[in-house]
Amino acid sequence: MxxxxxxxxxxxxxxxxxxxxxxxxxxxxxxxxxxxxxxxxxxxxxxxxxxxxxxxxxxxxxxxxxxxxxxxxxxxxxxxxxxxxxxxxxxxxxxxxxxxxxxxxxxxxxxxxxxxxxxxxxxxxxxxxxxxxxxxxxxxxxxxxxxxxxxxxxxxxxxxxxxxxxxxxxLELAQYPYNAHPGHAVGWLGRIAPEKGLEDIFALSARTGITVMVFGVMQQPSYWDRLMKGYPNATVRYGGFLTMPALAAAVRDFRALLMTPKWLEAFGIVGIEALACGTPVIAYQRGGVSEYVRDGETGWLVQPDDLEGLCAAAEQIDTIDRARCRALVENHYxxxxxxxxxxxxxxxxxxxxxx
Incomplete structure (x- = not known):
């Protein structure tokens, strides 16, 4: 055909x-x-x-x-x-x-x-x-x-x-090596644009002191600059737009991946990329992410735009068994x-x- x-x-x-x-x-x-x-x-x-x-x-x-x-x-x-x-x-x-x-x-x-x-x-x-x-x-x-x-x-x-x-x-799982022993930072992946909700990541970092590594296409530099100026106490670092295998190497080292969309994500492929590496996902419950983020098993689902819930979930992330995150992708994605x-x-x- x-x-x-x-x-x-x-x-x-x-x-x-x-x-x-x-x-x-x-x-x-x-x-x-x-x-x-x-x-x-x-x-x-x-x-x-x-x-x-x-x-x-x-x-x-x-x-x-x-x-x-x-x-x-x-x-x-x-x-x-x-x-x-x-x-x-x-x-x-x-x-x-x-x-x-x-x-x-x-x-x-x-x-x-x-x-x-x-x-x-x-x-x-x-x-x-x-x-x-x-x-x-x-x-x-x-x-x-x-x-x-x-x-x-x-x-x-x-x-x-x-x-x-x-x-x-x-996903081609061979491209996403599993890592049972991550670093200290959490991560965020996506286009740098307002609908992706990056301001909530800055607010989380400013409140909790958590370091967040951000990777993605800089679609709206003015949006990023506004966040950097608006949250001077946040420890958020931009690492550029990564392609494979550098992307997987970065994601596997995250303690967790944060997903904070302000719109309905049809699926959110970055979520299963993280899980494939053993990295749990903390996400707003908007759209398809709820099909692979399972509370207490592969991460935590938070009510949309609930910053307090986002911060609370970040404090619990080390209770997730990273092997179960990998297994979910192996079995379904x-x-x-x-x-x-x-x-x-x-x-x-x-x-x-x-x-």
Whole structure:
């Protein structure tokens, strides 16, 4: 089977600006190739992946969906990468091909009704825009096998009815060495942007004296500068944007990973990256994180925006058995699990059923 993977339209692969979607696209390509499929990734200019069949197309990058606003109209620009990619695919796909779309935009969902082959979308975010939500619901009602979600909590946020297909990301465990004896600092991973809630990390450090190491793309330097000035007593250190294997080497040394999103995280792949190294996770209970953070077992879930609860959880982190964190990923979130879920999805797309 020929499978085209349409990457995120907001950033090149390898830039880090596309968040966990970048990881999911590349991992999907590797797993589907191992299963014998012919796979091509369609991605914006500047993309790098290390994979042989990477098709790079020009076009203006899309703004991240977080900036759209709930009721604002969604932009459609004639010179956008997404338009270029969809035109390229429309001119080439055959009836026995499949397109898996990882771009969070209404247009691929709409276009799926008019292509000779199935176009299915792995929804990577929660509800952010009314028009996008309407198109997801329309597509799910008309072709339920054409839509999948990363977590049950994410699907529930769209008020989706059963049956719902869930496809969680998976990790190559060999890339995430387990560490039973971490250092003293805790960590935080993600884009440096307001929706990620980094101000609560600064507040925690200022209150408790805990050192926090921050790694990620510096998307909004002014936001970081404002936090540095606003919390002079916080011991928060920025270590830059790390790629593998340096990322795993840093994460495995954390006593814990903190996740403090101000929006609904569909899954939060950095959480399972931490657990794979044996690093417990302390997270606000927003979205998919609740599916792998289990109180007292793999970390602690805190009510959203509860700074007191966040600080209290940080004081208990050494009670977590790090081996149980690793075991959870081994049992549920490997590349083998991800590949099997994708293979089952392809089967459903070609037979018109949903499992």
């Amino acid at each position: 020929r499978v085209y993977l349409l990457s995120t339209a907001v950033a090149p692969l390898g830039s880090g600006m596309g968040g966990g979607v970048e990881h999911m696209v590349v991992t999907a390509a590797c797993q589907l190739q191992k299963l014998g499929h012919r796979v091509s990734i369609i991605a914006p200019m500047g993309s790098v992946s290390g994979l042989p069949d990477l098709i790079i197309l020009p076009g203006r990058l899309a703004p991240t969906a977080v900036t759209y606003g709930r009721d604002l109209p969604l932009p459609i620009e004639a010179d956008a990468f997404l338009i270029t990619a969809l035109r390229w695919l429309t001119a080439r796909v055959q009836s026995d091909d499949v397109i898996l779309n990882f771009s969070y935009d209404w247009l691929p969902l709409f276009l799926g009704d008019y292509l000779p082959c199935p176009l299915a979308t792995l929804i990577s975010m929660g509800p952010l825009n009314r028009s996008m939500d309407l198109e997801i619901h329309r597509c799910a009602a008309r072709h339920p096998e054409h839509v999948a979600f990363l977590s049950a909590a994410q699907a529930a946020s769209f008020d989706m009815s059963n049956p719902i297909r869930l496809i969680a990301p998976g 490997t590349v083998a699990h991800y590949g099997a879920a994708l293979a089952d999805w392809l089967q459903a797309l070609t037979t018109g059923t949903i499992g």
